[in-house]
Amino acid sequence: MPLSVIRGGARRLAARVGKYEVPARHASCSPQTEGSVVALAEARRFISDAMRAVGTAKDNADFLAEVLVEADYRGHYSHGLNRLELYVDDVAAGSCLPAAQPRLLREGPSTAWVDGGHGLGPVVGRFCMQLAIDKAQQTGVGWVVAKGSNHYGIAGWYSMQALKKKMMGMSFTNTSPLVSPTRSKGAALGTNPISLAVPAGSDSYVLDMATTAVALGKVEMQRRRGEPLPPGWAQGPDGAATADAELAYKTQCLMPLGGAEDSSGYKGYGLALMVETFCGLLAGSAYGPDIRRWGSSGQNADLGQCFIAVDPAAFAPGFEDRAADLLSRLRTMEPADPSRPVLVPGDPERAHMDHVNKQGGVRYVPQQVESSEKLAKKLKISAMKILS
Numbered sequence: 001m002p003l004s005v006i007r008g009g010a011r012r013l014a015a016r017v018g019k020y021e022v023p024a025r026h027a028s029c030s031p032q033t034e035g036s037v038v039a040l041a042e043a044r045r046f047i048s049d050a051m052r053a054v055g056t057a058k059d060n061a062d063f064l065a066e067v068l069v070e071a072d073y074r075g076h077y078s079h080g081l082n083r084l085e086l087y088v089d090d091v092a093a094g095s096c097l098p099a100a101q102p103r104l105l106r107e108g109p110s111t112a113w114v115d116g117g118h119g120l121g122p123v124v125g126r127f128c129m130q131l132a133i134d135k136a137q138q139t140g141v142g143w144v145v146a147k148g149s150n151h152y153g154i155a156g157w158y159s160m161q162a163l164k165k166k167m168m169g170m171s172f173t174n175t176s177p178l179v180s181p182t183r184s185k186g187a188a189l190g191t192n193p194i195s196l197a198v199p200a201g202s203d204s205y206v207l208d209m210a211t212t213a214v215a216l217g218k219v220e221m222q223r224r225r226g227e228p229l230p231p232g233w234a235q236g237p238d239g240a241a242t243a244d245a246e247l248a249y250k251t252q253c254l255m256p257l258g259g260a261e262d263s264s265g266y267k268g269y270g271l272a273l274m275v276e277t278f279c280g281l282l283a284g285s286a287y288g289p290d291i292r293r294w295g296s297s298g299q300n301a302d303l304g305q306c307f308i309a310v311d312p313a314a315f316a317p318g319f320e321d322r323a324a325d326l327l328s329r330l331r332t333m334e335p336a337d338p339s340r341p342v343l344v345p346g347d348p349e350r351a352h353m354d355h356v357n358k359q360g361g362v363r364y365v366p367q368q369v370e371s372s373e374k375l376a377k378k379l380k381i382s383a384m385k386i387l388s
Contacts, residue, residue, distance in 0.1 A: 029075025075352035078217020121152030140314025156208030232259030279304035
């Protein structure tokens, strides 16, 4: 199929997808229906001001704000403004060093091992992903791991950087132990997200997912809204699944992707272990149950992260044509429900970004706005200006 035909089809399909409203029960990136709209630039200003108030340099504060607001823009509300207090608390407690710069510990033509120096996760991630891309431009593949890092926002921000160079990008991080291995009552692994970004001519797909049914931030958002949890998200202290968001948040024991063993939860457990291998074990950081408990700002997180770039030009020619063709064919599959077209990873985020653009900003739920106002008073900075 000629690339021009594929690209034309992709544009028409993108318009279709843009009209699609993602159901909240199925997607983390469904638009918020209640709360206040804040302009993207204003949300960035507020986050940057908050980080500068605890001693972060302007450049690093601005970049952190870019990464967090990008999460909200794409509809991943658990990893945007919702995470600001975590960063503020870590810097204020001294467990995250906002001026730290990543440094190379070991390097080969296609590989590198980096010490993040307990710096800001996004600063470490940006350095490592760019290094992976640089290596892929030279050898076809770049694989970089880092220890001594912190929470870095959405994994997809880093994988998407490779798209700018027509490369595939991958990003992984370990996290605080929040996930119960199949058959366990307690948590031993993190939500350990996976992201893969793939170029396809004028199109692309971006997979960005936790290896749990949801990230803890989704439980936190349900708790903020006062809504019950869907089945298979989390378990209580007795090891049984729970719909109580408050109990689940206190227990901090999420179920792996797939839920219980009889619904293939062991596969999500296996994926989480794979990410832990790429990050904690390969990078020499803290790993598994040794990582600090979620919200424990008094000690270093010492997260491990992994960043990969692959240049398709180093392999069979015509990669982007085939990728574009595959995405087009997937999207044009006959849907079971005509009102809900078949999507590819990244389509719900595109629809959400279009929604944000039309309403003039991101809509934050009342509890988030209230929390941000309390933080503004605490840090003596200007609160976010509300558009509507």
